Amino acid sequence: MPATSAKPDFSAARARIARALDALCDEALPAIGSPVGDAMRYSIRGEGKRLRAVLVMLTYDACGGAGDVAALAAAVEVVHAYSLVHDDLPCMDDDDLRRGRPTVHKAFSVAVATAAGMAMVPLAARAAFEAAERLGLGNAANGEIVRVLLRAAGAGGMIGGQLLDLEGEGRHLSLAQLERVHRCKTGALIEASVEIGARAASAPPAILAALGRYGRCIGLAFQIADDVLDVTATSDELGKTAGKDVAFQKSTYPALLGVQGAIARAEALVEEGCQALASAGVLTPALEATARYIVARRS
């Protein structure tokens, strides 16, 4: 891997996102009786890479955004947190460990986790709308941002992908079918993060198109890397159970292409995504480093 595969330093961005998530919890959740409010806080404040929120911020910067987009980025991160609560449920992937801690339904209960997860989408949508309003974009752009977020969160995006993934267990999927699952399951929200950052900065259509391609490429690369990590990393490194894909007989990129073939595919996608940005003149060092980190990460 080239030198740029070193982990980029997102600590300043992460600190801003953490503050925005705290503010969102403090503003929106005190009225909610425990334990559902507690479960939402537990999920939202758990440690994480905050990749989606970081992408909102980096894309916003790359497109010349001059305001504080952290609150909008935090709203996107709430949708991601919701998807983790949901995916870990016993009726889904049935996982006990996430981000190095008990999953929400283990720490609380299945009922509380289900309700908390369901409540996080409306919370995120409202938070996104209010954050967009504070950026002064105008109501049409606010509405479009919330729509992009909801589309990613819905049945055509993450939820559809998760179901396609469950249906695929024990079945052999072709590369095209697998790509469809991955593009929905993980790609939809990563692509939305990039689009939301660009829309928040009022990027013109040509830039939006290039960023859309970048988002699709790195979203798919992220899930390929996840598949690779599931077979090459330990549960301790991942903060979640490793080796689950084999246990559940899931079709994965390493199973179809081999580990090296899967890594090569992910790296090619990263190149393609960066090239799209370079051609449109918006390839910042941070967006390039993030794309490379997505493939090179160990957790």
Next chain:
Amino acid sequence: MPATSAKPDFSAARARIARALDALCDEALPAIGSPVGDAMRYSIRGEGKRLRAVLVMLTYDACGGAGDVAALAAAVEVVHAYSLVHDDLPCMDDDDLRRGRPTVHKAFSVAVATAAGMAMVPLAARAAFEAAERLGLGNAANGEIVRVLLRAAGAGGMIGGQLLDLEGEGRHLSLAQLERVHRCKTGALIEASVEIGARAASAPPAILAALGRYGRCIGLAFQIADDVLDVTATSDELGKTAGKDVAFQKSTYPALLGVQGAIARAEALVEEGCQALASAGVLTPALEATARYIVARRS
């Protein structure tokens, strides 16, 4: 009961709502692979009173709305359908029967029902936004309508109420505690329906306030009537399992006030709500009949 307690004729409104729900399913769901799309259709197209959607339409009419509000009303109904999928899950009320058919998790699976339920909130929010756009209200009003809907769907509304309800099983709740549960669990969306109809018709603040009071009153009356029906009606009449409150040792209005006391409380709320509308000059015969029907219904 006075003569106005006879079941009002909502058949024309229901037919329009059914068409709008069909259109919403046809537009939004074909891209979604079964079974999650099938489960959403099964839930959304199930028979129902369509009370929330009817309330959107009647309130819109009462406030002088001149457009076709059926698509917006349908979006509200999707949120209601989602809440039924969610409430029936094994981790929640664990019910096998709803609207005279197997519940969604019985007809499909817990995983599919959970995913379908979660996908219905983003679907409803997007549908509401687009329906409001087609009414030509302007982006600020569109955003406010979606916000009202999401607030009702979230942790401060229906989801919070459902959790408070579960927590209350086997415990004695005071009348004030019970009212809080009911206002969230059922009241939130009924109140939102009334507010959305009024906002769609660009009602002025005084009318919105009166309708807010009407919505709160009939929302609580609806849940009191539900409690009463749970002990006085059969599963066959209800299309869902009767007698569950006693089985789950839930605190209910009949348990606290007796059946007659509970009915009297519900009727007083209906009077209060209608009086608020009369004072503001927006009490239409249809809104009065609906309020009375809410208490007098047998299912």
